Amino acid sequence: MPDSDLLAELARFIERISAIARTGLAFKPDGFDSERYDQLLQEAARMQSIVEGATNEDAEALRARWRSEVIAGYHGYVTAAVGVGIIAFNHRNELLMIQRPTGKWWYPTGFCDVGISPAENVAKEALEETGLIVRPERLMTVNDSHKSGSPGRHIYSMLFYCRIVGGELKPNPLETLAAGFFPLDRLPEPLHWPDRRWIEIAREFHFDGRVAPYFDPI
Numbered sequence: 001m002p003d004s005d006l007l008a009e010l011a012r013f014i015e016r017i018s019a020i021a022r023t024g025l026a027f028k029p030d031g032f033d034s035e036r037y038d039q040l041l042q043e044a045a046r047m048q049s050i051v052e053g054a055t056n057e058d059a060e061a062l063r064a065r066w067r068s069e070v071i072a073g074y075h076g077y078v079t080a081a082v083g084v085g086i087i088a089f090n091h092r093n094e095l096l097m098i099q100r101p102t103g104k105w106w107y108p109t110g111f112c113d114v115g116i117s118p119a120e121n122v123a124k125e126a127l128e129e130t131g132l133i134v135r136p137e138r139l140m141t142v143n144d145s146h147k148s149g150s151p152g153r154h155i156y157s158m159l160f161y162c163r164i165v166g167g168e169l170k171p172n173p174l175e176t177l178a179a180g181f182f183p184l185d186r187l188p189e190p191l192h193w194p195d196r197r198w199i200e201i202a203r204e205f206h207f208d209g210r211v212a213p214y215f216d217p218i
Contacts (some may be wrong), residue, residue, distance in 0.1 A: 008150065010051060011051070017040055020040065021037045021038070021040035021044065022037075022041065022066060023077050025038070025070045025076070026072055041063055045062040045066065081155045081156070082155070083111045083155050084121045085157055085198075087159060087161050087162060087202045087205070087206075088134050088161075094181035094182055094183055095184055096108065096130065096132070096181055097182055097188060099179070099188070100175075100192060101176075104190050104191060105190070105192065106192035109157070110125040110128075118158050119136040122160045122162060123136065129176055130167075130172070132164055134163065134165065135162060138213070139160060140205055141159040141198065141201055141214040143157045143215075149194075159201075161205045161206070184199060
């Protein structure tokens with residue numbers, strides 16, 4: 001197994017063990033079970049510190065942070081984070097892209113805020129990051145970040161095909177370095193993540209009339 005794949009699998013394992021432990025503590029805060037969940041949390045933190053080359057003190061600080069985030073009962077069930085992404089073309093069939101503070105390019109995206117729907121989050125993120133008013137028209141993909149090899153936080157990302165209906169392209173300086181429209185075969189580099197499946201899916205939705213959303217297979 002390549003080192004990058006092994007790292008991604010290890011990150012997934014650590015995140016899953018810590019989530020199981022925190023969820024267990026949410027429902028069983030006392031007694032024999034809680035002791036075992038605390039031990040799982042400690043081991044997950046220790047393993048994370050080894051992966052990052054951190055110290056025992058860092059591991060204990062991570063364990064303590066995880067433990068402090070436990071909420072009793074139903075609201076303490078640990079789940080994957082949810083985000084949305086915006087695929088929007090202009091009248092020249094060019095794709096809207098933003099340059100993140102890291103210097104890398106990607107479509108506009110963001111985490112879903114509590115209390116508003118995924119489509120409403122799409123409209124909000126587009127306006128905040130680019131100044132453009134968009135109308136979500138189709139769900140394109142539901143992606144699992146771990147399936148694409150990301151070793152970071154576990155995220156379900158919903159990508160929406162959108163139509164630009166107003167506004168003015170004006171990048172938010174707090175979230176973007178630049179923004180612009182680019183042909184699909186000449187996207188700016190470097191891209192935020194090496195996965196390129198979304199580019200072909202965007203092409204199918206915009207040029208070929210695809211309507212069925214993509215999701216990661218089992």
